[in-house]
Amino acid sequence: MNLTRLKPYLPSLFFVLALCVLVLSLWRPHAGHHRMEEGDFPNEYVPAVTWPLGYFEVAPEIENVWIDNVPARVENGRVWVDNLTIGWHQLKVRRGDSIEDRGRALYVTPFGPDNFFWVFVTDVHIARFGKYLREVAENGFKLINEIGPAFVFCGGDVTDYALDSEYEGFLKCRKSLELPLYMIPGNHETYIDPDLDHWSEMFGPTDYSVKFGDALFVAANVLGPYRSWGGATREDLEWIDNQLSRDGKIKFFLNHLPVVYSQTTIYTIFPLINRGEYNTCVCRGTEELLEILRRENAISVFGHWHVFDEPFVYENLLFFHVPSLTPNSKGGLIRWLLGGGMMAGGYGFYIFRVENWKLTYAHPIDIRKLEIVREKASDSVVVVRIRNDHPYPVPLNLKFDFRCGASIDGKPVSCVTYGQVSWVRFDAPSGLTTLTVRRI
Numbered sequence: 181m182n183l184t185r186l187k188p189y190l191p192s193l194f195f196v197l198a199l200c201v202l203v204l205s206l207w208r209p210h211a212g213h214h215r216m217e218e219g220d221f222p223n224e225y226v227p228a229v230t231w232p233l234g235y236f237e238v239a240p241e242i243e244n245v246w247i248d249n250v251p252a253r254v255e256n257g258r259v260w261v262d263n264l265t266i267g268w269h270q271l272k273v274r275r276g277d278s279i280e281d282r283g284r285a286l287y288v289t290p291f292g293p294d295n296f297f298w299v300f301v302t303d304v305h306i307a308r309f310g311k312y313l314r315e316v317a318e319n320g321f322k323l324i325n326e327i328g329p330a331f332v333f334c335g336g337d338v339t340d341y342a343l344d345s346e347y348e349g350f351l352k353c354r355k356s357l358e359l360p361l362y363m364i365p366g367n368h369e370t371y372i373d374p375d376l377d378h379w380s381e382m383f384g385p386t387d388y389s390v391k392f393g394d395a396l397f398v399a400a401n402v403l404g405p406y407r408s409w410g411g412a413t414r415e416d417l418e419w420i421d422n423q424l425s426r427d428g429k430i431k432f433f434l435n436h437l438p439v440v441y442s443q444t445t446i447y448t449i450f451p452l453i454n455r456g457e458y459n460t461c462v463c464r465g466t467e468e469l470l471e472i473l474r475r476e477n478a479i480s481v482f483g484h485w486h487v488f489d490e491p492f493v494y495e496n497l498l499f500f501h502v503p504s505l506t507p508n509s510k511g512g513l514i515r516w517l518l519g520g521g522m523m524a525g526g527y528g529f530y531i532f533r534v535e536n537w538k539l540t541y542a543h544p545i546d547i548r549k550l551e552i553v554r555e556k557a558s559d560s561v562v563v564v565r566i567r568n569d570h571p572y573p574v575p576l577n578l579k580f581d582f583r584c585g586a587s588i589d590g591k592p593v594s595c596v597t598y599g600q601v602s603w604v605r606f607d608a609p610s611g612l613t614t615l616t617v618r619r620i
């Protein structure tokens with residue numbers, strides 16, 4: 181049968197399908213939650229990130245902490261880190277009578293909390309069916325690792341249908357990332373796993389908060405089941421309210437679905453989504469959620485729509501839509517119907533920099549527009565060639581497994597050294613840059 185002949189009837193079919201999704205989502209409106217208890221932090225899924233001579237916070241019930249089997253100083257809920265090497269460390273904690281092995285649950289970053297950058301990557305869409313651009317996902321994670329942020333959040337939709345083979349593909353792709361990767365589920369993950377039980381077995385809690393110094397990150401799940409639209413229940417709002425009320429000088433609210441966005445998609449025919457001044461994918465509890473974000477002046481970061489990357493300001497609140505990492509999922513029927521475009525996207529992630537508790541940099545990075553190539557010039561010199569085709573600089577924190585100094589056109593560049601490892605830290609300007617790194 182020639183499917184093209186059916187095309188005139190597809191808008192009606194699509195409308196009926198959308199109504200079915202609406203009815204389904206009203207019948208069973210919310211995906212399951214696996215909320216992290218305060219005392220369960222940190223753990224291998226939600227690790228603590230700290231800095232040399234820094235600290236991380238734990239719940240009052242945690243009385244003792246061992247880092248790499250050495251007792252750590254715990255004072256007023258803060259665990260102090262002395263003389264640890266940069267990288268991963270093992271944690272044990274005592275809670276009441278039991279000692280719990282938390283595994284690889286602590287990461288020491290070479291950044292201080294007063295000036296650091298972090299990455300939000302989303303919508304990796306490892307696909308079982310259709311075109312599977314695994315190298316795009318792999319290159320994306322390799323590039324993020326090379327850029328060297330303090331930590332990374334992954335905003336969900338790592339699969340198309342939450343199939344085991346897709347998760348396996350994702351786990352392989354993310355292997356090249358040595359940094360902490362905090363996972364958030366997406367609506368595609370609820371297709372066949374509406375309670376997110378399977379997701380949680382692999383990635384831990386679906387809702388949690390973490391702090392880096394005085395920067396607070398609240399990751400929440402406001403998804404609907406079976407890939408339907410999202411919404412926040414009274415219980416969700418209470419949890420988000422509690423978490424965003426934690427102390428913090430800058431606060432981020434992270435989830436998969438756009439809370440507020442400006443772009444028009446075909447779904448904006450539905451008043452649940454189209455609220456006049458903005459569109460939303462968090463269709464219930466929207467005003468209450470906005471009220472909490474307003475009160476805490478929280479910056480929202482999310483993915484879902486794949487294509488657009490412009491920040492949106494609504495009532496003085498900042499909303500960042502992060503484009504998808506891969507163009508794997510192209511929206512199938514919708515794309516065919518509308519002639520493409522809406523769901524293609526791909527090749528992107530976002531870098532956010534926080535300086536003295538202010539957001540000072542927020543830009544999308546297109547992995548095709550940034551290339552970092554290292555060449556060994558001699559035993560003591562490495563030349564790094566950087567091509568940045570973005571119209572703005574890109575922050576870099578390049579790691580070298582030796583003590584080094586660095587320069588660009590003879591001018592010295594900032595270098596941070598701990599032990600025998602150095603990080604060259606600078607903003608790569610637009611165009612071509614040649615960085616010379618010398619062993620010292």
Ligand SMILES: [Fe+2]
Pocket residue numbers: 303305337366368484485486509
């Ligand atoms: Fe997606």
